[in-house]
Amino acid sequence: MRLNWFSPLPPERTDIAHYSARLAPALMRHFDVVFWTDLRAAADSLPDGADVRIFNPRRIEGRTFNSELFNGLNIYNFGNDARFHAGIFRVARKIPGIAILHDTRLHHFVFELYRDSKPPWAGYINLARGLYGESGHAKAKHIIATEGLSIDAALEDMPFVEAVLDNAIGAICHSKSASTDVRLRSQAPLLTLPLPFATLAPPTNIRRAWAPPWRFVMFGYVNSNRRLESIIRALGDLRRTLDFRLDIYGTLSNPSHIDSLIVQNGLTRRAVIHGFVSEVKLDEAIAGAHVAFNLRHPTMGEASGGILRSWAQATPALVTNAGWYADLPDDIALKISIENEVDDILRVLTHLGERPDDFEKMGHAARAWLERTHTPDQYARRLSTALSDLPQMMTRYAERRILQRVAAHSRSKVERQVLLERAVEMIPTLFN
Numbered sequence: 238m239r240l241n242w243f244s245p246l247p248p249e250r251t252d253i254a255h256y257s258a259r260l261a262p263a264l265m266r267h268f269d270v271v272f273w274t275d276l277r278a279a280a281d282s283l284p285d286g287a288d289v290r291i292f293n294p295r296r297i298e299g300r301t302f303n304s305e306l307f308n309g310l311n312i313y314n315f316g317n318d319a320r321f322h323a324g325i326f327r328v329a330r331k332i333p334g335i336a337i338l339h340d341t342r343l344h345h346f347v348f349e350l351y352r353d354s355k356p357p358w359a360g361y362i363n364l365a366r367g368l369y370g371e372s373g374h375a376k377a378k379h380i381i382a383t384e385g386l387s388i389d390a391a392l393e394d395m396p397f398v399e400a401v402l403d404n405a406i407g408a409i410c411h412s413k414s415a416s417t418d419v420r421l422r423s424q425a426p427l428l429t430l431p432l433p434f435a436t437l438a439p440p441t442n443i444r445r446a447w448a449p450p451w452r453f454v455m456f457g458y459v460n461s462n463r464r465l466e467s468i469i470r471a472l473g474d475l476r477r478t479l480d481f482r483l484d485i486y487g488t489l490s491n492p493s494h495i496d497s498l499i500v501q502n503g504l505t506r507r508a509v510i511h512g513f514v515s516e517v518k519l520d521e522a523i524a525g526a527h528v529a530f531n532l533r534h535p536t537m538g539e540a541s542g543g544i545l546r547s548w549a550q551a552t553p554a555l556v557t558n559a560g561w562y563a564d565l566p567d568d569i570a571l572k573i574s575i576e577n578e579v580d581d582i583l584r585v586l587t588h589l590g591e592r593p594d595d596f597e598k599m600g601h602a603a604r605a606w607l608e609r610t611h612t613p614d615q616y617a618r619r620l621s622t623a624l625s626d627l628p629q630m631m632t633r634y635a636e637r638r639i640l641q642r643v644a645a646h647s648r649s650k651v652e653r654q655v656l657l658e659r660a661v662e663m664i665p666t667l668f669n
Contacts, residue, residue: 238267238624239309243328245321246274246289247282250488250513252457252542253316253339259284259435263613268622269309275324294324297331302345310627315401316340317539318458319349326350333634336405340539341418342396344388348380368399389462389535398422406627406634409620411540412561424637426622426630431614434545434607437519445525445551447593449480451586454526454552456486456519457543459495464532464557464578466498471582473502477591483508484522508627511618524550528589534575536560544570548607551600555585569603 240266244257257272261283262272271288272278311334313325326346329336341345351360353355358381365377373395382386392450399422399632402408407426410416454470459465465485472483489495492510497509514522523529529547529553533539540561547554548569554564557574565572573581589596 238621238627239271240264241271241273241309241311241334242314243273243312243325243334244314245276246272246278247319248279249276251316251318251321253314253321253544254282254308254430255516255562256339256433256542257314260613260616261287262434263433263617266614267617271309275484276321281556292324292328294327294629297328305567310334310624312337313401313405314339315343316344317343317346319346319352322346323350324391326401329401333406335407335409336401337346337409338398338401339411341398341415342392342535343401344392344395344397345385347397347400348385364397364400365395368397376548392535396422398668404418407630413564413654414560415539426633427451428446430616430619430622431471431611432540432542432545433613434542434549434611435613436516436546443525447527447597449590451479451481451528451589452526453481453483453528453530453586454486454522455530456523456546458490459485460490462532462533462535464530465489466497467578468500468505468530468532469495469498469508471579471586472504472507474579474583475586476503479586481507481609482527482588485510486512486514486519486522488513499508499553520546520550523547523552526552527585528571529554531555532557532573533562534559534578536562545611546609548603551604553596553599553603566606569606571599605639 242257245251245252245254247258248387261270261272265284265287271290272283273290273292275292275294278291283289311329311332313329313334315322315325315329317340347361347364350357352528354360358377361381362374362377366374369376376391376395380391395453396418398419402423402425403422405423405425407428408419408423409428409430410419411430411432413429416427418423419427455463455465455468458465466485472481475481483504485495489510495510499505511522529544529552531541531544532549533541534557536557536559541556544554544556544562553571555571555652556565557578558574562570564573569595571585573585
């Protein structure tokens with residue numbers, strides 16, 4: 238089967254780009270794949286022979302591109318950052334395909350997508366009203382007034398995942414909790430697959446000694462939901478009783494604020510911000526760490542490529558006891574409650590100083606879990622099996638679109654009900 242795989246690709250600074258690169262060899266073994274992006278694509282980021290093409294989302298000719306679609310199936314990768322997924326969203330709204338939801342709460346994505354519309358945020362306000370009524374319209378206007386600072390309070394009621402799934406043949410999620418979120422918002426066929434991982438960097442040769450000074454690591458795109466403020470406060474309380482160092486890699490959404498917090502909590506000599514580094518350097522840092530911080534609150538409904546990267550190096554991780562993380566076995570992850578976040582971090586890290594053997598065992602158990610559950614070949618094989626049912630999925634998509642059109646063009650509630658009842662009776666005959 239031919240797949241048109243829409244995704245950011247390396248060197249773009251998003252783990253979804255690296256996810257596609259990690260998965261590419263397995264996809265190419267099971268499918269005829271074209272990798273589409275409207276951003277940068279490094280020639281050496283994918284296997285030899287990979288077909289990488291650049292698209293312009295504003296200039297897609299429907300007839301030409303639909304002829305490509307008939308030779309295969311479009312797969313759209315969606316995350317919560319408009320910088321990497323705006324172009325993919327524009328194509329997906331025109332041409333149906335399978336949506337891979339790396340996040341299921343996409344409010345931040347939609348907010349930023351329409352920031353520069355004319356007038357600003359007009360598309361965001363219209364979409365909020367269309368999906369969530371007058372209440373959603375009022376909340377959207379309030380969020381705009383706060384420059385987006387109040388979005389987190391609206392994530393559960395206004396996830397905007399419906400906008401991505403409106404034209405989707407089906408969806409793929411990477412956790413049970415994400416699938417539960419999606420089923421509440423869409424009738425599209427849904428497949429749940431464990432997020433795949435395979436490191437792109439050469440094997441690390443660092444041998445970790447389970448003794449102080451303790452090395453803590455945090456990495457990725459670090460915004461408020463990654464809980465770095467709470468981590469810094471907890472480490473500030475521990476600095477007199479525990480010998481440690483914190484290394485922070487990736488992009489900070491508010492670096493000046495984090496710098497101030499580090500100073501205020503007495504961590505100037507213990508916390509180092511490294512910025513974005515190569516995969517080799519990142520894997521070396523993780524391999525030399527005793528604990529990786531992977532907290533998330535509020536969760537965006539995602540599974541975490543970051544924690545899989547930690548597990549690949551047998552590094553135990555602290556996670557928030559919510560969403561996908563709550564379903565992880567207790568012997569492979571250290572779970573931190575939302576209600577007692579700082580106290581739980583203190584408790585866990587104090588335990589590290591007292592019983593480091595427990596953490597070493599957890600790291601090895603986590604790596605074994607990764608190797609059993611999250612391999613790219615398993616992912617591609619299960620995807621291939623699921624897509625054997627594509628004709629039925631296309632039929633369900635067409636049925637759903639007909640009912641949506643009927644509902645949208647009805648002039649009254651009574652007329653809508655009558656037309657929908659007639660459509661439901663006629664659709665099976667039509668497709669049989």
